[in-house]
Amino acid sequence: MNPYRRDRVDYEGEGLSEERAPQAPLEIVEDWLRAAVERQAERGDVPEPMAMSVATVDADGVPDVRTVLLRGLDRRGPAFYTSNRSAKGRQLAASPGVAASLTWPAMFRAVRFRGYAELLPAEEVLDYFRTRPWGARISAHASAQSEPVRDRATLEAAYEDAARRFPDTGSPDDVPVPEGWGGYRLVADRVELWEGRRSRLHDRLVWERVAPGGLDEPTAWSRVRLAP
Numbered sequence: 001m002n003p004y005r006r007d008r009v010d011y012e013g014e015g016l017s018e019e020r021a022p023q024a025p026l027e028i029v030e031d032w033l034r035a036a037v038e039r040q041a042e043r044g045d046v047p048e049p050m051a052m053s054v055a056t057v058d059a060d061g062v063p064d065v066r067t068v069l070l071r072g073l074d075r076r077g078p079a080f081y082t083s084n085r086s087a088k089g090r091q092l093a094a095s096p097g098v099a100a101s102l103t104w105p106a107m108f109r110a111v112r113f114r115g116y117a118e119l120l121p122a123e124e125v126l127d128y129f130r131t132r133p134w135g136a137r138i139s140a141h142a143s144a145q146s147e148p149v150r151d152r153a154t155l156e157a158a159y160e161d162a163a164r165r166f167p168d169t170g171s172p173d174d175v176p177v178p179e180g181w182g183g184y185r186l187v188a189d190r191v192e193l194w195e196g197r198r199s200r201l202h203d204r205l206v207w208e209r210v211a212p213g214g215l216d217e218p219t220a221w222s223r224v225r226l227a228p
């Protein structure tokens with residue numbers, strides 16, 4: 001038996017109706033993120049509820065994708081932190097089009113964004129960097145993300161070197177933000193909510209931007225149901 005075809009789970013999402021969906025997407029996206037976090041706390045079957053796949057395109061127009069953590073969401077869009085000099089950073093600098101999705105299989109739910117990426121301002125980056133544990137802040141110095149490293153020992157030596165330069169004093173300011181470390185906000189023009197239903201007859205509601213405005217502004221969005 002082909003192992004990729006063995007399991008067939010019928011999705012039993014509670015359903016996504018136009019009546020219960022707001023005219024602008026922010027509120028329902030926030031509700032779903034909150035529900036995913038609560039579900040993980042209660043039942044433990046949604047690990048890393050903020051894990052978000054982020055797709056970019058390279059200079060040849062070939063797509064790339066990787067997982068990051070959604071670390072902010074407001075009327076402007078979802079935000080994540082990373083190295084701006086990484087592969088994704090270089091791709092976004094050349095071509096800011098970006099797509100992202102969060103999937104919570106245990107809840108039969110997914111959220112999808114399309115739009116363009118803008119760099120997060122330095123003060124937002126600093127605010128977030130200060131909340132990271134000391135070791136994670138040190139690793140940001142030790143790792144030239146997406147660059148080749150000779151071996152694990154080289155990486156660990158770079159960590160030890162950064163740890164000596166910026167000792168742990170217990171202060172959030174003991175490690176500076178590394179040059180080139182930052183993040184992006186996905187300014188969305190399209191937001192989709194997907195909920196799995198019986199017999200693959202799923203629900204899809206899509207909000208498409210029709211005017212300038214935040215994810216919370218009803219006049220900026222037109223909503224449509226798509227066939228699953």
Ligand SMILES: Cc1cc2nc3c(=O)[nH]c(=O)nc-3n(C[C@H](O)[C@H](O)[C@H](O)COP(=O)(O)O)c2cc1C
Pocket residue numbers: 048051064065066067068069070080081082083086087088089145146
């Ligand atoms: C669950 C999970 C969370 C991750 N979170 C982040 C993140 O928030 N920021 C980040 O730069 N990389 C994160 N990574 C690593 C990325 O997937 C990726 O390896 C890294 O960003 C380099 O990607 P790039 O070479 O395409 O730029 C995470 C990986 C996983 C599996």
